[in-house]
Amino acid sequence: MLLVREIVVILFIKNIANCEKPFKSVPVIVKSYENDTVLLPCYLEGAESKLRVRWYKDSTLLGDSEDAHHHLPPRVRMHANYSLQVDTLGSEDTADYTCEVVRPEPWGPIRQTHSIEVQYSPTVRTIPEDGFLEVRKGEFVDIGCETTGTPEPIVDWRKNGEPMALLDHRSRIKFRAEHRLLAGVYECTANNGVGSPIRAAIRVVIHDAPVVTAERTFVHTAVGLRAALIAKVEFAIPPARISWYRDGRPVNTDERVLIIAQENVHQLIFRSVRMTDLGNYTFRAENKLGMADISFKLTGIPNTPSFKVDPALNKATSTSFTLIWEVDSYSTIIEYILWLRQYHGRHVNTEPDSFTTAPTANFWSKIVVPGDSRDGPIHSAIYVVRGLTPSTVYEAIVTARNRFGWSKQSAVLHFATEPGVGEIKPATIDDTDITPYLEDLEPETYNVSQAQIFEFIDDSKGTGTHETPYLPGMLSFTLIIIIFSSS
Ligand SMILES: *[C@@H]1O[C@H](CO)[C@@H](O)[C@H](O)[C@H]1NC(C)=O
Ligand SMILES: *[C@@H]1O[C@H](CO)[C@@H](O)[C@H](O)[C@H]1NC(C)=O
Numbered sequence: 001m002l003l004v005r006e007i008v009v010i011l012f013i014k015n016i017a018n019c020e021k022p023f024k025s026v027p028v029i030v031k032s033y034e035n036d037t038v039l040l041p042c043y044l045e046g047a048e049s050k051l052r053v054r055w056y057k058d059s060t061l062l063g064d065s066e067d068a069h070h071h072l073p074p075r076v077r078m079h080a081n082y083s084l085q086v087d088t089l090g091s092e093d094t095a096d097y098t099c100e101v102v103r104p105e106p107w108g109p110i111r112q113t114h115s116i117e118v119q120y121s122p123t124v125r126t127i128p129e130d131g132f133l134e135v136r137k138g139e140f141v142d143i144g145c146e147t148t149g150t151p152e153p154i155v156d157w158r159k160n161g162e163p164m165a166l167l168d169h170r171s172r173i174k175f176r177a178e179h180r181l182l183a184g185v186y187e188c189t190a191n192n193g194v195g196s197p198i199r200a201a202i203r204v205v206i207h208d209a210p211v212v213t214a215e216r217t218f219v220h221t222a223v224g225l226r227a228a229l230i231a232k233v234e235f236a237i238p239p240a241r242i243s244w245y246r247d248g249r250p251v252n253t254d255e256r257v258l259i260i261a262q263e264n265v266h267q268l269i270f271r272s273v274r275m276t277d278l279g280n281y282t283f284r285a286e287n288k289l290g291m292a293d294i295s296f297k298l299t300g301i302p303n304t305p306s307f308k309v310d311p312a313l314n315k316a317t318s319t320s321f322t323l324i325w326e327v328d329s330y331s332t333i334i335e336y337i338l339w340l341r342q343y344h345g346r347h348v349n350t351e352p353d354s355f356t357t358a359p360t361a362n363f364w365s366k367i368v369v370p371g372d373s374r375d376g377p378i379h380s381a382i383y384v385v386r387g388l389t390p391s392t393v394y395e396a397i398v399t400a401r402n403r404f405g406w407s408k409q410s411a412v413l414h415f416a417t418e419p420g421v422g423e424i425k426p427a428t429i430d431d432t433d434i435t436p437y438l439e440d441l442e443p444e445t446y447n448v449s450q451a452q453i454f455e456f457i458d459d460s461k462g463t464g465t466h467e468t469p470y471l472p473g474m475l476s477f478t479l480i481i482i483i484f485s486s487s
């Protein structure tokens with residue numbers, strides 16, 4: 001007696017062309033599991049007489065009914081009704097099985113083909129096998145997840161937990177390690193609907209020269225204060241050697257000048273700055289693939305001044321405008337220089353071509369504004385520019401000087417004067433009532449050194465109103481300095 005333990009049969013009309021009329025059985029695809037038994041039919045319509053039947057596995061002859069089981073391999077049997085039974089299925093049994101009925105002359109043989117698919121849950125083997133790949137920047141990365149399983153598993157990838165936008169379900173991923181950010185954990189998932197999906201991961205490590213950053217490279221200080229130069233090593237594989245230099249020589253440390261490292265943050269600390277500490281410093285991180293430098297300037301010069309935009313304080317008339325600015329300096333501000341000129345840029349006119357027509361003289365005027373006598377650190381000034389032209393847009397830049405030197409230039413402030421008395425505002429130009437705004441450009445792009453300069457130095461030291469000498473083509477200015485000091 002035959003015990004057919006479990007037969008999982010899923011019937012499909014596999015191939016109509018194969019299903020010739022005389023067959024009573026229909027072609028089937030049997031999806032089954034390991035160790036199961038499968039029975040494949042081979043019945044002819046109204047066949048009572050004895051037939052001669054051969055079974056083939058793919059194109060290999062398995063057995064012949066006239067040849068009494070002679071060719072049948074282990075685990076395979078042909079029954080008296082010509083059904084083929086395969087026991088204890090294994091992966092090697094996945095194949096097409098063809099039953100061939102040999103008929104007497106003049107008829108040729110007829111055939112019917114079935115399939116067995118022994119289903120296996122997926123397995124994954126990573127490439128490289130240990131799931132770890134280390135390359136130098138620029139080298140080739142070749143990783144993969146080789147899968148087994150029937151049906152063939154579908155492979156999906158994630159990098160550092162995020163799904164990767166690949167166009168197909170490839171098992172191999174190959175790329176050039178062009179950038180350190182390509183490093184990470186590449187995880188594959190293999191799924192074929194049989195059992196649970198299988199995951200595996202490959203960690204890719206890319207060696208590269210260090211990357212260092214600093215939030216502040218221009219460090220403003222004063223004698224007697226504590227100051228710190230801070231650099232961050234964002235990346236270093238292999239680990240970097242760290243050093244601080246001053247003028248090309250390693251910084252000498254003692255109980256006043258310290259080097260501190262916490263995780264990837266490196267500090268050069270001056271507990272109490274001396275005059276001789278001011279200067280240029282370099283932080284260097286170096287490994288065998290390269291080095292990264294960051295230059296610092298420990299300086300007493302003022303920070304970059306900035307104009308304040310405040311509608312309540314930026315008072316405009318037809319001929320004057322009130323400017324306000326602020327600067328950080330630990331030392332007394334000796335003077336400011338305010339650069340001013342009419343603005344003929346893209347904002348002046350809404351007519352597309354109008355500003356190209358008038359290359360009018362557009363020189364910077366230089367106004368020296370006395371500083372204050374406070375120690376700061378925050379110094380503020382208010383200055384009323386007078387003698388301006390009504391309905392005109394101007395731009396301004398300010399720099400500050402203390403005993404250590406000149407600050408960098410501020411961002412550019414744009415402002416406009418009001419229309420004159422009885423003047424009708426030009427309908428097409430309404431930019432003249434623009435609210436003041438600060439331009440986002442690097443002020444260095446304004447080549448002040450190249451601009452023609454009209455100089456006027458106010459020597460009244462900021463006391464009250466001052467009559468300015470007449471300068472041809474120049475504005476006259478009235479100076480009011482108001483000094484604030486915080487702390
Ligand atoms: C099939 O039989 C073998 C041998 O007894 C056993 O190792 C294997 O786990 C079985 N497979 C399944 C899916 O039960
Ligand atoms: C063919 O014979 C086998 C074994 O005796 C039996 O299990 C199977 O049901 C038979 N098929 C038909 C259609 O009679």
Ligand SMILES: *[C@@H]1O[C@H](CO)[C@@H](O)[C@H](O)[C@H]1NC(C)=O
Nearest residue numbers: 247278279280281295296297
């Ligand atoms: C510091 O570096 C700047 C350029 O960044 C250079 O102009 C200046 O002379 C240097 N100062 C010293 C003290 O070397």
Ligand SMILES: *[C@@H]1O[C@H](CO)[C@@H](O)[C@H](O)[C@H]1NC(C)=O
Nearest residue numbers: 444445446447448449450451
């Ligand atoms: C600024 O002017 C100087 C002197 O004429 C010139 O050498 C330099 O190239 C100019 N810089 C820019 C950014 O135009």
